[in-house]
Amino acid sequence: MKIDYKNQTIKYSLNQNRKIDLENLSIEIKMGKARIRHSNCKNQYCLMQGWISHVNQSIICVPNLFKMTISQNTDTHDSTNY
């Protein structure tokens, strides 16, 4: 999964449950899907999108200039051991 926020692009695996706290938002990855858990934006549309898990699905929070996208695995390996 790819997060674009404040001129940075960060990638996280959906294989590992985690909570990611950013300046104005909080993201949750759980059981292969992701959502915005908390946002300080006024209308909370981004929270209402709920969970995403399929390639090319994305959630945008416009006031926070935030975008999160489930991206295609472009790694050079076939699978990940963990």
Add this chain to the structure above:
Amino acid sequence: MLPRQLFKAFFNLFIICLLLLNSSCTKSNFYEKKFLIYGTILEFKFFQTPKIIADEAISNVIAQLNELNSIFHPWQNSLIEEFNNNPNAIICDEQQIQMIKKAFHYEKLTHGYFNPAIGALIKEWGFHADEITKTTPDYSLIEKILNSRPSLNQLNLKKGCFEKINHYLQIDLGGIIKGHALDLAKAEYQKLNIKNVLTNFGGNIYAHGHPKNRFWEVAIQDPFDQTKILAKLKLPPGSAIGTSGNYEKYYINEGIRYSHLINPKNGNAFSNHSSATVFISPQDEVGLKSDVFSKPFYFSDDLKKMQLDMNFDNFFVTDLNHNIYITKSMLEKVEWLFEEGKYSVQGI
């Protein structure tokens, strides 16, 4: 030829061409599917396999996983859970008995470092739950459980049924089921004559066949940063890889990480190691071994002795201080991908 017969001939030829085109398109592509089964990610990557056959294999594997879950899940209304919670319960089902006997074989092989009889310890540390929250266990209960020395040899086989002689014994096959599921998948592929597929069940990976002109390639996750790769290696056909790590299911309490990997020898939920990875060459029960064999090396503080006791040469262990201890044989297989200086690699 009459016009009607001519039309029929062309139509049949058209259908044949369509089928050939479809099968050749499918055969030249990878076909990947991913599922979430009982909180664990199951991934398939087929190569040169007709989709209809791949889907049949997937469906059959998932059906078998569902059955395993209904029997062996440690805390979700399974037959084993009933047995664990009832002191007078017995196990007479042949499938369960065979699975328990198999688990006992590996308990002995790993000198008790893989111990499916310590369900009570795992539960007391809070890991028999869908949501892991930090907890403070009852240490006096942990001591009582340890003193009873739970082991599958405390199951008495009487008139074809297992009964418990230690009421602290609770069966938890969580350390073997993922690997066993890989072996079931392998059998399914053989039955359906599927040649090339990579199966990943909760991080344990089995390589069946290979893609064109290469082996399946797997990345090994960095135990300290799940967004990064520690190493890569190629899996020859029929081989498997498994890792036990303290980052999979854990909580942190007062700065200490407590993991679902409970040491059967001392009841601790923490270890000096962060992960242990094993490579299993092609052999029977390759999947099961990829699951079970990582446990002794995760827990043991004397890796050299464990290597000799287990007569097993293909593993490496990472410790809490970013040291990697690796056998010569395993070193020849991996390609390190960590940032320079992050880890120190030492031979065992």
